[in-house]
Amino acid sequence: MKKVRKTILEEQIAIVKDCLSHNRNYGAMALKYNCSYQQVRNWVDCYEKIRSTGLEGRRRKRAGF
Numbered sequence: 853m854k855k856v857r858k859t860i861l862e863e864q865i866a867i868v869k870d871c872l873s874h875n876r877n878y879g880a881m882a883l884k885y886n887c888s889y890q891q892v893r894n895w896v897d898c899y900e901k902i903r904s905t906g907l908e909g910r911r912r913k914r915a916g917f
Contacts, residue, residue, distance in 0.1 A: 859887065864907045867892060868899045 859867075863885075871881040871892055878896070882889045898907055 861907055864895050865899070868895050868907070871896055 867881055867885050867887070870884075871878060874880065876896065878889050878892045881892045885892075895907055
């Protein structure tokens with residue numbers, strides 16, 4: 853299992869678009885961008901459901917706390 857690495861939203865969108873343009877080859881994109889197969893697959897699924905807003909962090913700190 854690969855170690856999870858931090859990515860920014862723009863990088864995730866670029867990876868997703870590259871994956872979609874290569875017929876959803878999750879494995880090749882994972883190797884190319886040094887991230888896990890499951891990360892790429894989850895990003896593509898989220899992106900397809902609600903576009904780039906689906907890739908934004910779901911765990912946000914509450915303001916003022």
